[in-house]
Amino acid sequence: MTKFFEKITELIGWLQIAASPFLVGLIIGAIVYLSNQTGGNLMIGIGIALIGLVIGILLANRVYKSKKGTVWFLSRTIATPELDRKEDDEKNQNID
Numbered sequence: 001m002t003k004f005f006e007k008i009t010e011l012i013g014w015l016q017i018a019a020s021p022f023l024v025g026l027i028i029g030a031i032v033y034l035s036n037q038t039g040g041n042l043m044i045g046i047g048i049a050l051i052g053l054v055i056g057i058l059l060a061n062r063v064y065k066s067k068k069g070t071v072w073f074l075s076r077t078i079a080t081p082e083l084d085r086k087e088d089d090e091k092n093q094n095i096d
Contacts, residue, residue: 009071010064010069010070010071013063013064013069013070013071013073013074014060014061014063014064014070015060016070016074017056017059017060017063017070017073017074018053018056018057018059018060019056020056021052021053021055021056021059022049022052022053022056023052024052025048025049025050025051025052025053025055025056026049026052028048028049028052029044029045029046029047029048029049029052030045032044032045032048033045
């Protein structure tokens with residue numbers, strides 16, 4: 001049963017990693033299309049969004065197949081060691 005939950009969390013991590021480049025490509029594609037709403041720009045916008053999707057899938061697969069996995073990757077990218085150090089410095093100043 002724990003393997004099932006591990007796979008679910010890895011899948012959710014995979015989706016989060018794949019969604020990020022896709023959303024960037026989607027926004028850029030929307031800007032391209034909305035700047036001049038023609039059929040050609042629609043195809044270019046869709047192409048940019050698809051390129052973002054492909055890059056997202058490739059990145060997510062690469063991270064998923066690594067030894068550590070998607071959950072470890074996301075935890076490292078979300079962690080903010082700068083803020084942790086700042087809080088430690090403030091605690092040390094209050095003690096002195």
